[in-house]
Amino acid sequence: MTARPFIQVQNAEMVFTTRKGRFHALQNVSLDVQRGEFITLIGHSGCGKSTLLNLIAGLLTPTEGALICDGREIAAPGPERAVVFQNHSLLPWLSCMDNVLLAVESVFGGKESAAQLKVRARAALELVGMSHALHKRPHEISGGMKQRVGIARALAMEPKVLLMDEPFGALDALTRAKLQDELLKIVARTQSTVIMVTHDVDEAVLLSDRIVMMTNGPAATIGEILAVDIPRPRVRVELAEDARYIAARKEVIDFLYTRHAHVEQAA
Numbered sequence: 001m002t003a004r005p006f007i008q009v010q011n012a013e014m015v016f017t018t019r020k021g022r023f024h025a026l027q028n029v030s031l032d033v034q035r036g037e038f039i040t041l042i043g044h045s046g047c048g049k050s051t052l053l054n055l056i057a058g059l060l061t062p063t064e065g066a067l068i069c070d071g072r073e074i075a076a077p078g079p080e081r082a083v084v085f086q087n088h089s090l091l092p093w094l095s096c097m098d099n100v101l102l103a104v105e106s107v108f109g110g111k112e113s114a115a116q117l118k119v120r121a122r123a124a125l126e127l128v129g130m131s132h133a134l135h136k137r138p139h140e141i142s143g144g145m146k147q148r149v150g151i152a153r154a155l156a157m158e159p160k161v162l163l164m165d166e167p168f169g170a171l172d173a174l175t176r177a178k179l180q181d182e183l184l185k186i187v188a189r190t191q192s193t194v195i196m197v198t199h200d201v202d203e204a205v206l207l208s209d210r211i212v213m214m215t216n217g218p219a220a221t222i223g224e225i226l227a228v229d230i231p232r233p234r235v236r237v238e239l240a241e242d243a244r245y246i247a248a249r250k251e252v253i254d255f256l257y258t259r260h261a262h263v264e265q266a267a
């Protein structure tokens with residue numbers, strides 16, 4: 001017997017009302033995510049990946065269909081669904097520690113002592129290798145470090161689901177690779193359920209249990225879902241020559257550039 005899906009997207013449709021009229025962004029999107037799964041959403045620019053993530057975050061409400069997390073309808077943002085954005089949204093006037101503490105307080109503030117809250121914030125920063133910069137402010141650290149603090153802030157809330165919108169998109173290739181490896185280790189330790197938007201085929205194959213490939217908009221939907229049957233722990237250098245890795249990569253590239261190639265629409 002399979003467990004009830006942890007997250008269920010049921011026939012979701014999203015139509016935006018704009019000054020130029022209605023824009024049909026997503027249609028008939030259905031997706032079941034099991035607890036502990038790592039899912040990536042991939043597709044061409046503008047196909048609706050962020051829209052789908054924002055629906056799951058509760059930042060948007062679907063015009064049709066339903067979204068459910070752990071048996072309850074998603075009606076608004078909640079601490080059980082933490083979001084990490086591409087542009088680390090840290091408060092510039094607070095230290096790394098205080099940025100994380102603020103999130104910790106919002107979830108555990110009524111129930112735990114100030115000392116316990118600090119222990120939580122410190123532990124999350126240690127998990128992402130940022131113990132050395134607790135008292136630095138965002139402008140004093142690099143982009144990769146800011147992104148780590150953003151991930152620490154999300155993890156410190158002990159969310160049931162980690163929602164990530166191109167979290168490494170703005171980073172150089174080496175920093176990106178390092179953070180991907182760290183994320184793999186963190187997720188192995190925390191057993192988190194993760195849904196991540198990416199444009200990067202290698203990132204998707206390296207990290208995912210399943211890759212959700214989206215068709216081009218308007219009225220985009222899920223085209224195909226690819227299960228990545230590569231055992232964990234996954235080691236980057238070994239994967240490069242792994243036949244399963246190469247086959248999964250080829251499958252996603254074929255989807256994106258042959259079966260669903262992006263044709264620029266005239267404005």
Ligand SMILES: Nc1ncnc2c1ncn2[C@@H]1O[C@H](COP(=O)(O)OP(=O)(O)OP(=O)(O)O)[C@@H](O)[C@H]1O
Pocket residue numbers: 016017018023025043044045046047048049050051052217
């Ligand atoms: N608030 C909004 N109002 C109107 N249209 C919107 C709104 N948000 C998104 N859209 C449109 O919906 C479509 C999907 O946008 P979305 O940001 O989800 O795509 P994406 O796949 O995440 O793109 P990218 O990869 O470039 O970040 C786009 O055509 C976008 O212009």
